[in-house]
Amino acid sequence: MNSARISDLLKTRPKANEYWGMYAAGIQKDAQPDLGIAVAKKLVKRAVDRNRLKRMIRALVWAAQSTSLSSDVVVKLKKPVGRQTRGRLRKKEKELLRSQIVRLI
Numbered sequence: 001m002n003s004a005r006i007s008d009l010l011k012t013r014p015k016a017n018e019y020w021g022m023y024a025a026g027i028q029k030d031a032q033p034d035l036g037i038a039v040a041k042k043l044v045k046r047a048v049d050r051n052r053l054k055r056m057i058r059a060l061v062w063a064a065q066s067t068s069l070s071s072d073v074v075v076k077l078k079k080p081v082g083r084q085t086r087g088r089l090r091k092k093e094k095e096l097l098r099s100q101i102v103r104l105i
Helices: 003-010 047-067 091-104
Strands: 020-026 035-038 071-077
Touching: 003 020, 003 035, 003 071, 020 091, 035 047, 047 071, 047 091
Parallel strands: 035 071
Antiparallel strands: 020 071
8 A cells, every 4th residue: 555545544534442543445446455554663662562563453454354344444553552561562452452453343
């Protein structure tokens, strides 16, 4: 997904909850649904945790796009992760974030 398409999607109204914002729009003619993920370094300090979150989001959205979701999607993190654990993403918080993403989709 190119940056112009992501910018257009970010201008739409998000489907959101406490931590995430999900922006969706119909796919372009004769194209596969596409995915954009925004997990800022300012919100998730450790690269390991950013990559883990992106991998989790990618898997959940691709599974939804293969079954029911047929639109372009941008998922954006809104709040910092790991406040109580000195910036580290732990299993309990990871499961919370996973459940929130599943509810959004």
